[in-house]
Amino acid sequence: MSTTVLSPFQVDQKGFYGDFGGAFIPEMLHGNVEELRQRYLGILASESFRNQFNELLHQYVGRPTPLYLAPRLGAHHGTTIYLKREDLCHTGAHKINNALGQLLVARELGKTRIIAETGAGQHGVATATACALLGMECVVYMGARDIQRQAPNVARMRMLGARVEPATSGSQTLKDATNEAIRDWINHPETTHYIIGSAVGPHPYPDMVARLQAIISAEIRQQLDGLPTHIVACVGGGSNAIGAFYHFLDEPEVQLVGVEAAGLGVDSGKTAATLALGTQGVLHASLTKVLQTADGQVVEPHSISAGLDYPGIGPQHAHLEAVKRVHYGGVTDQEALDAARQLSQLEGIIPALETAHALAYLEKMNFRREDRVVINLSGRGDKDLDTYMQHLAL
Amino acid sequence: MTVTELLQSPAKDLLNIYFTAGYPHLDSLCELLPALEAAGADLVEIGIPYSDPLSDGPTIQQSSAHALANGISLELIFKQLEETTTQIPKVMMGYFNTVLQFGFERFCQRCADTGISGVILPDLPIELYLDRYASLFEQHGLSNIFLVTPETPADRLHYIDQHSTSFIYAVSSSSTTGVKAGIQDAAPYLKGLQTAKLKTPFLVGFNIASPKDFDFACQYARGGIIGSAFIRYLAKQNDLHAATTQFVQHIRQLQLS
Numbered sequence A: 001m002s003t004t005v006l007s008p009f010q011v012d013q014k015g016f017y018g019d020f021g022g023a024f025i026p027e028m029l030h031g032n033v034e035e036l037r038q039r040y041l042g043i044l045a046s047e048s049f050r051n052q053f054n055e056l057l058h059q060y061v062g063r064p065t066p067l068y069l070a071p072r073l074g075a076h077h078g079t080t081i082y083l084k085r086e087d088l089c090h091t092g093a094h095k096i097n098n099a100l101g102q103l104l105v106a107r108e109l110g111k112t113r114i115i116a117e118t119g120a121g122q123h124g125v126a127t128a129t130a131c132a133l134l135g136m137e138c139v140v141y142m143g144a145r146d147i148q149r150q151a152p153n154v155a156r157m158r159m160l161g162a163r164v165e166p167a168t169s170g171s172q173t174l175k176d177a178t179n180e181a182i183r184d185w186i187n188h189p190e191t192t193h194y195i196i197g198s199a200v201g202p203h204p205y206p207d208m209v210a211r212l213q214a215i216i217s218a219e220i221r222q223q224l225d226g227l228p229t230h231i232v233a234c235v236g237g238g239s240n241a242i243g244a245f246y247h248f249l250d251e252p253e254v255q256l257v258g259v260e261a262a263g264l265g266v267d268s269g270k271t272a273a274t275l276a277l278g279t280q281g282v283l284h285a286s287l288t289k290v291l292q293t294a295d296g297q298v299v300e301p302h303s304i305s306a307g308l309d310y311p312g313i314g315p316q317h318a319h320l321e322a323v324k325r326v327h328y329g330g331v332t333d334q335e336a337l338d339a340a341r342q343l344s345q346l347e348g349i350i351p352a353l354e355t356a357h358a359l360a361y362l363e364k365m366n367f368r369r370e371d372r373v374v375i376n377l378s379g380r381g382d383k384d385l386d387t388y389m390q391h392l393a394l
Numbered sequence B: 001m002t003v004t005e006l007l008q009s010p011a012k013d014l015l016n017i018y019f020t021a022g023y024p025h026l027d028s029l030c031e032l033l034p035a036l037e038a039a040g041a042d043l044v045e046i047g048i049p050y051s052d053p054l055s056d057g058p059t060i061q062q063s064s065a066h067a068l069a070n071g072i073s074l075e076l077i078f079k080q081l082e083e084t085t086t087q088i089p090k091v092m093m094g095y096f097n098t099v100l101q102f103g104f105e106r107f108c109q110r111c112a113d114t115g116i117s118g119v120i121l122p123d124l125p126i127e128l129y130l131d132r133y134a135s136l137f138e139q140h141g142l143s144n145i146f147l148v149t150p151e152t153p154a155d156r157l158h159y160i161d162q163h164s165t166s167f168i169y170a171v172s173s174s175s176t177t178g179v180k181a182g183i184q185d186a187a188p189y190l191k192g193l194q195t196a197k198l199k200t201p202f203l204v205g206f207n208i209a210s211p212k213d214f215d216f217a218c219q220y221a222r223g224g225i226i227g228s229a230f231i232r233y234l235a236k237q238n239d240l241h242a243a244t245t246q247f248v249q250h251i252r253q254l255q256l257s
């Protein structure tokens, strides 16, 4: 892991990616964010961190995850398709890579209490798991409405010893859970580290999360002989996507594709397609693209997948779109549901609803037979069975 | 009078009252400003409602949501200010994004046109302010007011002091607004500010709710800022003018006696 990255696609000295990024934090958070900013690169590069992190990823998470050649899915699309199996990570998604890494950083900073936000509960479960493993107090903020929608993950977090705090403000979903976590951090600056669950938030979070998830693309590079032609990933805040893209950003011949949740359709008014519809604004202390009114009030997104139901996006993705390094597209709720069933029946792998968005987008792309396409299979679908039962008449 | 002139005057025990524009009614600002002036507040802070007020506790979150549901916008706040004539120094408090969407230049111009002489944007850090907006604020005679907290290290405190004009907003404890009971624990920190040889006066805010808290703030600072407690008081009253008079008298009772 190098400490100085000189790439037009990476964060600059002031914490910006082109026109996006920065740390729009109140003074109450300055101490914590500044400490993190000054120390994260040193910690991530230190031998003790690297040894502990690699050991945990190997022994506990089960890394490296397979890069599986999916023959029947490939035949369907008339090309060669590989699935990067993040769904096989302990706890069932890529989120654990970030949670464990940040927990080690927090320990290095002398913090004793961990807070996190969660939407579908995947990041909450990953954080609760990491905290149980390393013996740290854990509080997870979750929208009151999501607590009702995602009961099994709430029970998992409690089983793991975490306290789940309902966010009752606003729309009572992921955005509000994030607000409450940030407010908690303002109120407990000395003891607490906030483990953000995606590549969002004030600098240095987007860069730190990207570096922790970059293990995904580092493994792809080792597992594949030569470069892929395409990498496709779903984008909520953007952590699994940036992890899968990271080590290919400077390889212009690799086409990188991010897939947003279009909800009922980009123009339906019920969508989470932030890059398609958003305008430049600040959300959760980052200058990025935001779904907002002309007055700058944040608009509630919609996606059938709770993990993509976010009105912002990581600032690096906003930049990668602006400079046209990554192509971003959208997929509707229904298209994602169909793709989830398709993968299940072609390959015997039930994907998370978030991931199903990446799979559905393949239908909108044109491939040549000789292409080599990597899909980041960010998570497994167990948590979504209720939704699949409801919408797919199972 | 501007906020900078007020702070340059010898006046002390300054009472700065925050309210959320558009709350409890869409046009309450037009009633609250004259009422606060008549009641003897020294300074007002007009809150610009935002959907995601990260620095605020439940009281101001709710007043903001309520005001937005009433239909308030920054444009409308400026219109209401045009319709109200008061001499009391006025500052605006809000979140960066609202101003960014309105347009910084246009915002500064409208502030200057409507008698706003200071701005508090808690999520605009001083470095970014100096980089991007300071000259615009200066052109329009606006004082940008920075926050400091008990965790602000000495060098940063002096850096902020150097770039402050009217007053420094001393947050009483590490917290969001209106969530802790009282500010008496802040004594060592306020004493530290008092003896830090700052060129800029400071006012204490966050969690001041009682006459005792206000009096305590005034022992160390040029005055105190009250927000959540005033909003909570208004919520229970029908006659905003009478309520404002009562609230200001109540808070000032220890100074008057």
Ligand SMILES: Cc1ncc(COP(=O)(O)O)c(C=O)c1O
Residues within 6 Å of the ligand: A093, A094, A119, A120, A121, A122, A123, A197, A198, A199, A234, A235, A236, A237, A238, A239, A240, A241, A306, A307, A308, A352, A354, A355, A378, A379, A380
């Ligand atoms: C399986 C899975 N994939 C993707 C996401 C979206 O997050 P991100 O864009 O940060 O990868 C989530 C979020 O909960 C998830 O659980």
